Amino acid sequence: MNKEKVKLMQIEVCDTAKSMYHSGLVAGTWGNISARVDEDYMVITPSGMDYERLCAEEMVLVNMNTLEYEGGLKPSIESVVHAAVYKDRPEINGIMHTHSTYALTVATARKPIPPICDDQVQILGGEVRLAAYTMPGTEEMAREVVRALKERTGALLANHGAITVGRTLAEAYVGSQVLEKAAMVYINCQSIGGPVEISQEDIDFFHDFFMNKYGQR
Ligand SMILES: [Zn+2]
Known part of the structure; x- marks a missing residue:
C-alpha cells in the first residue's frame, strides 16, 4: 500500500468532512465519508467524532476485506457499507453518507426520488x-x-439518510448536494400538483454527457 497516497486521502477525507459539516448536510457527529486508497484499503472518518476538531491523521485506514483498522480510533460504524460499495464498484473512489434534512424526509416517507431535476x-x-x-x-x-x-x-x-458515490470524493460531495436539492424540489412540487418526470431517453443522454464529456477533460 502506498503510504503517500494514504496521507493524501486522509487530508482529502478530513477536509471534505469539515466542508460537509459546514454545508449543513450533517449535524453533530452523524454522517461519514471515505476515499479509496487501492483495491484493498480505504480511509474513513472515525466513529462519533466532532467534525470541527478532526485532524487528517485521525482518518482511519481500514482493510476492506477484513475491516481491520490501524491506529487508536475506531472507524465509522458504517465501514462495512463503504467497503461493500468499493468492492462492488471498481470505478468508485469516494463515498459520502449524510443525514441531510430533505433526503431524510423523503427516506422517512419511504419513497424514492423520481427523475425530476436535470442535474x-x-x-x-x-x-x-x-x-x-x-x-x-x-x-x-x-x-x-x-x-x-x-x-x-x-x-x-429508509428512515436514515442518503449515500452518494463518485469517481472522486469531490464528485460524491457534489452528488450529496444535488441529491439534497432534488429531495427538496420533490417535496415542494407536491404542493403544486406534483413533479413531471424526465424521460428515460433524456436521462440516458444527460448522464452519458456528464460521465464522458462534461468539464475540461
Ligand atoms: Zn448514518
Missing part, C-alpha cells in the same frame, strides 16, 4: 432508489445499499 439525472443517473430499512453497520445494510446504488451514484436509506 439529478446527469450526476446521480436517474431515479434515486430507496434502500430498505436495516440496522446501521450490518451486512444487511451493505447489501441493500449496493442494490439501491446499481448503475446510480446516489441512494436513500
Whole structure:
C-alpha cells in the first residue's frame, strides 16, 4: 500500500468532512465519508467524532476485506457499507453518507426520488432508489445499499439518510448536494400538483454527457 497516497486521502477525507459539516448536510457527529486508497484499503472518518476538531491523521485506514483498522480510533460504524460499495464498484473512489434534512424526509416517507431535476439525472443517473430499512453497520445494510446504488451514484436509506458515490470524493460531495436539492424540489412540487418526470431517453443522454464529456477533460 502506498503510504503517500494514504496521507493524501486522509487530508482529502478530513477536509471534505469539515466542508460537509459546514454545508449543513450533517449535524453533530452523524454522517461519514471515505476515499479509496487501492483495491484493498480505504480511509474513513472515525466513529462519533466532532467534525470541527478532526485532524487528517485521525482518518482511519481500514482493510476492506477484513475491516481491520490501524491506529487508536475506531472507524465509522458504517465501514462495512463503504467497503461493500468499493468492492462492488471498481470505478468508485469516494463515498459520502449524510443525514441531510430533505433526503431524510423523503427516506422517512419511504419513497424514492423520481427523475425530476436535470442535474439529478446527469450526476446521480436517474431515479434515486430507496434502500430498505436495516440496522446501521450490518451486512444487511451493505447489501441493500449496493442494490439501491446499481448503475446510480446516489441512494436513500429508509428512515436514515442518503449515500452518494463518485469517481472522486469531490464528485460524491457534489452528488450529496444535488441529491439534497432534488429531495427538496420533490417535496415542494407536491404542493403544486406534483413533479413531471424526465424521460428515460433524456436521462440516458444527460448522464452519458456528464460521465464522458462534461468539464475540461
Ligand atoms: Zn448514518
